[in-house]
Amino acid sequence: MRLSTRNQLRGTVDAIDLGTVMATVRIRLDGGDQVVTAAITKDAVADLGLEVGQPAVALVKATEVMIGTE
Numbered sequence: 426m427r428l429s430t431r432n433q434l435r436g437t438v439d440a441i442d443l444g445t446v447m448a449t450v451r452i453r454l455d456g457g458d459q460v461v462t463a464a465i466t467k468d469a470v471a472d473l474g475l476e477v478g479q480p481a482v483a484l485v486k487a488t489e490v491m492i493g494t495e
Contacts, residue, residue, distance in 0.1 A: 432485035434461055438477050443467055450475060452483050461485075 436454040448470045452461045461483045475481065 428484065430484045430486045434483040434485065436461070436481060436483065438475055438479045438481050441470060441475060441477060443470065450481075452481050454483075 434452070434454050436452040439451040439453040439460060440449075441451075442449045444467065446467055447464055448467045450463050450465060450470065452463070453459070454461060463483060
């Protein structure tokens, strides 16, 4: 499948927290200690067959990006 999404962040599923309807999925990005967390439906976790330790790609398509400094 080809996608127009330019921000494709490869990594490994680090944790899955299943709720009643929703789930949070943490992906540890390749090459570092950065983690991306996504909120998706519990059904999507099952449909994708997501498991901890599995390679995955976080696709980010947003109209807004925020940057902060200390």
